[in-house]
Amino acid sequence: MPATILEKPGHGVAVVRLNRPEARNAINLEMRAELTAHFHALVVDADVRAIVITGDEKAFVGGADIAEMSTMDAADHLSIDMMNVWNAIRACPKPIIAAVQGYALGGGCELAMASDIIVAGVGARFGQPEVRVGIMPGAGGTQRLTRAVGKFQAMRMVLTGELVGAAEALGMGLVSEVVADAEVVGRAIEIARRIAELPPLAIVQAKESVLAADNMPLDAGLRYERKGYQLLFSTDDQKEGMKAFLEKRTPRFKGK
Numbered sequence: 001m002p003a004t005i006l007e008k009p010g011h012g013v014a015v016v017r018l019n020r021p022e023a024r025n026a027i028n029l030e031m032r033a034e035l036t037a038h039f040h041a042l043v044v045d046a047d048v049r050a051i052v053i054t055g056d057e058k059a060f061v062g063g064a065d066i067a068e069m070s071t072m073d074a075a076d077h078l079s080i081d082m083m084n085v086w087n088a089i090r091a092c093p094k095p096i097i098a099a100v101q102g103y104a105l106g107g108g109c110e111l112a113m114a115s116d117i118i119v120a121g122v123g124a125r126f127g128q129p130e131v132r133v134g135i136m137p138g139a140g141g142t143q144r145l146t147r148a149v150g151k152f153q154a155m156r157m158v159l160t161g162e163l164v165g166a167a168e169a170l171g172m173g174l175v176s177e178v179v180a181d182a183e184v185v186g187r188a189i190e191i192a193r194r195i196a197e198l199p200p201l202a203i204v205q206a207k208e209s210v211l212a213a214d215n216m217p218l219d220a221g222l223r224y225e226r227k228g229y230q231l232l233f234s235t236d237d238q239k240e241g242m243k244a245f246l247e248k249r250t251p252r253f254k255g256k
C-alpha cells in the first residue's frame, strides 16, 4: 500500500490522503518522498486549484516516524534530505487545506500549520510533544506555532508537550474552524471547491501576500501587498469579475 493516496474529485480540487493508519499516519521516508512528488506534480497540474490534505478518523498525523528516527544520527538527518517535503509544500502557490481528525502531533501539527486553512473535527488534538522523546520541533513547531498563537501558548505546548483540543486550538488561533468529526473532509473539500471557482491568479497573489506577513516588517509588507493588488488589474479575470458584478451575472474566470 502506498503511504499516501492522491484523489481528484473534480471541480479543481485534489485530495492527498495520508495512508499509514496502522502507525497513526506517522511520517516516514516513504511518505515524505511521496508527498514531495505529489506536491511537485500538483503545482504544475492546471486542473488543480486547491489541495486538501487529510489523514483518517484516528489521526491526521501522529508525528514523524519515531521507529525510523530512533536509529538516525545527526549526519543521517543532514545527508538524507529530510526537509524536502516541507520545501515542496512551502513552494506550493495553490491554497492547501488541512482536514484534521484525531491526532496532529509533532510533524503532524507542523504539517497542518504549513497549510493555509485548517479545518478540525471536534475530537482533533494538536500538540508538539517532541521534548517527550528527547528532541524538539524541527519543521516549524517553534516558528509557525509562535506566529499563530503567540509566545506563551507556544511555550506551553512546546515545553510541556501537552495536547490541546480542537475548541482550545480554535480559541488560540491555531485552526480556522471546527466542525463535527464526520464532516471534516467534506467541509475542507467544500472550501477548496469554493476557492477553485475563484480567479486563480488573484488567489495565488493573495496567498503569497498573506504568507509574506510572516517575513516582512509592516511597511515592506504593505508595499508588497499593493504591488500584487496593482498587478491583478492587468488580468482578464479582473475585467471579467468587475464587469460581471456590474451586469449582475456570474463571472466566468479563465485564469488569465
Ligand code: CO8
Binding pocket: 022, 023, 024, 026, 027, 058, 059, 062, 063, 064, 065, 066, 067, 103, 105, 106, 107, 108, 110, 129, 130, 133, 136, 137, 138, 139
Ligand atoms: N512514529 C511511529 N509510530 C507511531 C507514531 C509515531 N510518531 N505514532 C503512533 N505510532 C504507532 C504506534 O507505535 C503503534 O504501533 P503498534 O500498533 O505497532 O504498537 C500504532 O501507531 C498505534 O499507536 P497507539 O497504540 O499509541 O495509538 P493511540 O491511539 O493509543 O495513541 C498517539 C496515538 C497519541 C498518536 C500515540 O501513538 C503517540 O503518542 N504517538 C507519538 C506522538 C509523538 O511523540 N509525536 C512526535 C514525534 S517526533 C516528531 O514528529 C518530530 C518532527 C520533526 C520534524 C518533522 C519531520 C516530519
